Amino acid sequence: NAGVTQTPKFQVLKTGQSMTLQCAQDMNHNSMYWYRQDPGMGLRLIYYSASEGTTDKGEVPNGYNVSRLNKREFSLRLESAAPSQTSVYFCASSEARWGNQPQHFGDGTRLSIL
């Protein structure tokens, strides 16, 4: 039972490079999320997709784009990476975007931008 799978697990980029972080879930969940985790801070929501075909900005969307490719997959793209985007990125999913639906997390992508 894979749950939420993120690739890659680690990545080092140079400033200005672009890359896409991949996320897939096998729980038939409707809602998916991208967060970043920085030291001493809680998770901050970058973007979410409440259902297939929709995406919305979260708390810190600048510098990122997302694509809900299908119900299973939700990707996060950095078009021109900046050192401030060095972070650990988590993808999560939930059955629906309601308060009583807990989110299930992947193991994270550790991204360093030099």
Place this chain on the structure above:
Amino acid sequence: GEDVEQSLFLSVREGDSSVINCTYTDSSSTYLYWYKQEPGAGLQLLTYIFSNMDMKQDQRLTVLLNKKDKHLSLRIADTQTGDSAIYFCAESINNDMRFGAGTRLTVKP
């Protein structure tokens, strides 16, 4: 304040009880969650409590909710070395999830 607040560190001895505290922001929060994060892993849901409850117990875990003070706590009985991790408190407001910065629990033998 506007942040979900937790103390950053807690150290206990194996076999003792651990109590991790959290102050959340919004009295209209419907659900409050505790997640556990082990090194190199994502967040794992431990338990959650609906806002009309005062307490929830699940094996070694006890969650207490004080709505008046917007205070949530997680008690781990008979703490084991395997409980060493970061524990995140989170609140659900209008379908958004807001997380605290996490409390790093260290369990000493």
